[in-house]
Amino acid sequence: MITEDNKASLVATDIIKYAREQVMIHLRFLDRALYKMPVFKDDKTILLATDGKKIFYNTKDVIYNFKREQAFITRTYLHMVLHCVFAHPWKYEDMDMAVWDIACDLAVESSILGLEIPSLKLISDERLRIRLNALKSHVSVFTAENIYRFFLDNPEEIKFWKSNPILFLRDSHDLWITAVENTKDDNSQKNYNPNTQTATIGCHEADGGSDGEQVEDLDEVLLGRGESDWDDIGQRALTDIDTFSNGKGYGAGDLAINIKNVLRKKQDLGSFLKKFAVMGEEMRINPDEFDYIYYTYGLNIYKDMPLIEPLEYRENKRIREFVIAIDTSGSCQGEMVHRFLRKAYSVLKNEGSYFEQFNIHIIQCDCKIQDDTKITSDEEFESYMDDVTLKGFGGTDFRPVFEHVDMLIRTHEFYNLKGLIYFTDGEGTFPETMPDYRCAFVFVEEGFRVPEVPVWAIRLVLHEDEVA
Secondary structure (H helix, E strand, O other), rough: OOHHHHHHHHHHHHHHHHHHHHHHHHHHHHHHHHHOEEOOOOHHHEEEEEEEEEEEHHHHHHHHHHHHOOOOHHHHHHHHHHHHHHHHHHHHEEEEEEEHHHHHHHHHHHHHHHHHOOOHHHOOOHHHHHHHHHHHHHOOOOHHHHHHHHHHHHHHHHHHHHHHHHHOOOOOOOOHHHHHHHHHHHOOOOOOOOOOEEEOOOHHHHHHHOOOOOOOOOOEEEEEEEOOHHHHHHHHHHHHHHHHHHHHHHOOOOHHHHHHHHHHHOOHHHHHHHOOOEEEOOOOOOOHHHHHHHHHHHHHHHHOOOOOOOOOOOOEEEEEEEEEEEOOOOOOOHHHHHHHHHHHHHHHHHHHOOOEEEEEEEEEEEOOOEEEEEEHHHHHHHHHHOOOOOOOOOOOOOOOHHHHHHHHHHHOOOOOOEEEEEEEEOOEEOOOOOOOOEEEEEEEEOOOOOOOOOOOOOEEEEHHOOOO
């Protein structure tokens, strides 16, 4: 006998399946994301929720919102899936959750609005678009991370959004903490009880799942890789976005930006600096090349006379000669320059990246050399960092630094210079010829436009959070 509750559940299931198919029709590049997660009925959930592996729905909420505005469930389904594509749930525990919730919702809604797909439009969209455009005047690159930082720095700006959740609030984020826990332990089965939960929509229906039935090998499905699997989905989606945009005439700007933000691999400044290291000897015991057999044998035979002593030197790859060039043109912010210098110094010191005797020149330059400070010890580095003063603030020309360093090499200030890193915004004139040492230009990411560098130079892009 089919009860009213069963009928309602079947109706809700059909609505969600319809929503997923509507998204699939327009956004085929999200096929893996849309069919990755099985759907479960859970009337304790508010409307729709996901933990990155499963989707849960509230029967009454789904039916009510579908009747109220047909596109709402389709919009919410896509909204929820994009949270996973953008990796929002897995950063939850490190954030101010209330602010992060809003920032994530706004980033997703902006991406959906940019698609301009008729079947996703809601009555409130025009008002939402106006408010988002106003926010974008402050946050040009509209990712959740940038919105979040803006709200933390400007807490008064979030008041409107807290008072008007109807504009952007779609799904529940209550299970995001579970998503974080699942990533830490992919073998856990939190919130899954095979005796009480049944997948009403399978994530691989062609392989045996169907509406109202348990999906075959559901344990294997639910225990698939977490965040890393979504990275793969995002990578595939990104490769198809350009084709999609051109073919359909839709705009996928914010969508592509958010996926690129997730897939961007963070570059470690410490590992990067080690590329400029050289092999050299240091006065310290080298246990790796010391043979304890001969040592103890000598002690046994001759008492206090070992046959072999430990080596009192060892070879290491560290920085001995180096140049840090700082762009002090008007377009480079003084505070960011200070932060980069502190970061570079901290990395060099804490990771033991340089020899006890070293020769580092810190050169300030805009369109000409403004300052050249030679550093040969920790004490000098500490003193420089305590009292560093930026000079210049004119135009930008990279060539004077290279000409100056070439002169230092000719005058034997440097004997074996291996590298130069140039901290800049990239808006300047590059040398035409490749120098005799390795060179890298370091940029702080502002949006996703990173200046090109000559083919002989290395380019390192750091996020603002990585220069602190």
